[in-house]
Amino acid sequence: MRFKRPDKKNAESMLDAAEREMRFTLTLKLDDASSSTIVRNIYECFRTMGDALLVSKGISSEDHIMPIRELTKVNINTKRPLNTLDNLRRLRHNINYYGYNPTRSEAQDTLSIADNLFWPLLKEIKDRINE
Numbered sequence: 001m002r003f004k005r006p007d008k009k010n011a012e013s014m015l016d017a018a019e020r021e022m023r024f025t026l027t028l029k030l031d032d033a034s035s036s037t038i039v040r041n042i043y044e045c046f047r048t049m050g051d052a053l054l055v056s057k058g059i060s061s062e063d064h065i066m067p068i069r070e071l072t073k074v075n076i077n078t079k080r081p082l083n084t085l086d087n088l089r090r091l092r093h094n095i096n097y098y099g100y101n102p103t104r105s106e107a108q109d110t111l112s113i114a115d116n117l118f119w120p121l122l123k124e125i126k127d128r129i130n131e
Helices: 008-025 035-056 065-072 084-098 104-129
Strands: none
Touching: 008 035, 008 104, 035 065, 035 084, 035 104, 065 084, 084 104
């Protein structure tokens, strides 16, 4: 972990990019060929959001664990536990580094995670950055 100057403008840009990418990903048709892309894209949107939160605090992460951990620390009420984001991180790791092909059910669960966690987290993080 490196400390640097907090950068709220960069954090806002990162949040906008995560939101754009999420909106696009949710338009993809779910099938066997698209399941890994959907899982990876959704995970990257969450990771980018976590990075934005860190950047707004002046912290530069060196791995994917820190941004996800930062998201799980956010104190908001959601329909699913925030710790499921770490499971999503592991699933994406298996896809990228071990050639795992997620099942349709895993991709549907990832879509459910996005639906239940992304928008409340995005709102909360935007509010924190704009304080």
